[in-house]
Amino acid sequence: MRPWTTSTWRRAAAVTVTVVCLWYAPFAMTELWSYARPGAPAPGEWLLAHAVSPRYVADALATRVAPYRHSLVPMIVHSVLGGLLMLLGPAQLLTAARRRVRLHRALGVVFAVTVYASMAGAAVYLARTAPRDAFSGAAFWIVLATILVGTVLSVTFGILAAVGGHPDLHQRWLLLCYGYLLTAPLLRLEWGALPAVLPGLPMTEINRVAIMHLGSLVVFGALLASRARDRRDTVEGLGRSWAPLPVTVAAQLAAAAALVWIVRALAAHGAAGRRLLIAYLLPYAVAYAVMALGARRAGRAGRTWAREEWRIHLIGLCLAPPLSVGTVAVLEHSLALGRFTALTAGVAVGCGVTAFGATLVVSLRLMYAREVLKRTAPAALPAAPVTTPVP
Template identity: 85%
Template sequence: MRRWTSSTWRRVATVTVTAVCVGYAPIAMTELWPYARPGAPAFGEWLLGHTVSPRYVADALATRIGPYRHSLIPMIVHSVLGGLLMLLGPAQLLTATRRRARLHRALGVLFALTVYASMAGAGLYLARTAPRDAFSGAAFWIVLATILLGTVLSVTLGILAAVGGFPDLHQRWMLLCYGYLLTAPLLRLEWGALPAVLPGLPMTEINRVALMHLGSLVVFGALLASRAKDRRDTVDGLGRSWAPLPVTAAAHLAGAAALVWIVRALSAYDADGRRLLAGYLVPYALAYAVMALGARRAARDGRPWAREEWRIQLTGLCLAPVVSAGAVAFLQRTLDLGRFTALTAGVAVGCGLTAFGATLVVSLRLVHAREVRRRSAPAPLPAARQTAAVP
């Protein structure tokens, strides 16, 4: 049997993501049609009804008529442009791989403008919708707002990196941006798949389980894509690690303590809490194992830059439970949320927030390395001395 190589895995991952994006595009673009014109076709509802049951879909979407019609135009703008983004993402990846710089730049401008316009529509919907009226409650509203902010900041930093002449940073931020965008199709996939694992639950409860790991999955996927595309062993000017053993050890200890707190807090809510806890812990453990293994392999193979990025991202992952614990307290006090709602929202946003922070640290790391390289470069000779030096 032929052994799969890393390039084979990359091709399979690229084809899979492209298929998901292309398949979801028409679903996104038609999702709001029935609210504008009752009886209009909605491919997503039809597919989900045949995958699970028509009652499963009808019970969940019946409560959306009021909130969606209240902000129908912004939501249509958001969903139609979101479908366009699902097509522009793979196109951008393809033009970058084929080194079609002019086309990549033109599509990139269109992609960025579409992100801003689509997120503006989502922002208007969130501004006009009370958190308690969002699908499955205030926790989902908070997660949506966090994803919106992360998407806008990521594409903005990606543009600044391109303008500043940092193609590697531009690539990382745009992959992270697209990772946030992929929460939409992945959430729909979980609506269809999780009822087989958790039978009998309404879509609102399935949605809460998905929230617990959706952010961590997409940012983890963006990291894997970044590492697959950056094959450098080292970076000039790298210097000493920004994630030395004392830092990573402290992050592990703080993260373990916060993780124990999260386990105890969610376990207090019996079956509901344990279900959410499983939805959080399993993907978290998988991401931790892959990052730790990546850092170890990079160190063994003598690849300091790969080791540095893996360790920075691993440190961020370890601190995610700490951020979640702080977010729970913050949300309870500022939004006057119930304990369980604040706990759900705080745990759900932790990995996404720390992944953004870790990517920011990686960016500063590369900017610092370039500055060190610039300062250590020999100063150019004055023009007169250069002329005299010519025989």
């Protein structure tokens, strides 16, 4: 049997993402039909009821009628366009891989407009819905709002990168944007899968478990995709590292201290807290190991640019727990949230926010290298005048 090569893993990942998107698109587009017209087809609810139990679905959706009907039109816009985005994303990846430039640009315009319109619908719903009335409460509302902001900013930076002639930065921002969008189908998959691991939990509790790692999972996937598509060993004008070893070590020490605080804080809330803690720590540990190993291997191979990007994202990951600790304090005092709610929300948003920051630093790093290269490039010599011999 032939061993799986790197290109095989890339194809497998692309096929998996495409299958998930194609699977979820019709469910997203029809998700709110039953709220607009009772008795309308709801294939997503039907499938989930058969995968888990009808009671599991009925109990979860019974409290959604009033909040969704209060903002039904913007929610339908959000869900239908969200389903369309699930189709446009794989199409964009395919046209980029096949170098169909004109089609890629045309679909890119449609994709960007659809993102803005879909997120506008979500923003109207969040603005009209009090955090305590959101599905799974205030923590879930805060996570949804954070994903919304990250999605809009990442697609905006992706557009600016394309207009500015920076295809590598454009690619990174759009992969991050699509990573944020993939939290929707992944959450639905966890609605069906986690009850087998955590039997008896209602969907509201499943949501709290899921948000503890979905943010870190999707941004980690976006990073892996970016690294897989960027095969450069180095970048001209890179110069000294923006992520030297002392900075990396300091970030890791800050992460260790913050993680100790998070472990103690969540463990103090009994079985529910320990459940959320495991859901947070396991993906975090995997992401840390892969980033650290990637930076080490790239350094040994002399691939300076790969090491630089891995290190920047590793520092971002290490800064996520300290950011979460600070966010918990802000949420608890400024929004008057309960301790457990503030703790859940603060920990849930940390990795997604710092990954956005790391992508921003990577973008600035590449732009700075190009600026250095421009300033150090020798000026072109003027062409010698052409003289015509006198007869």
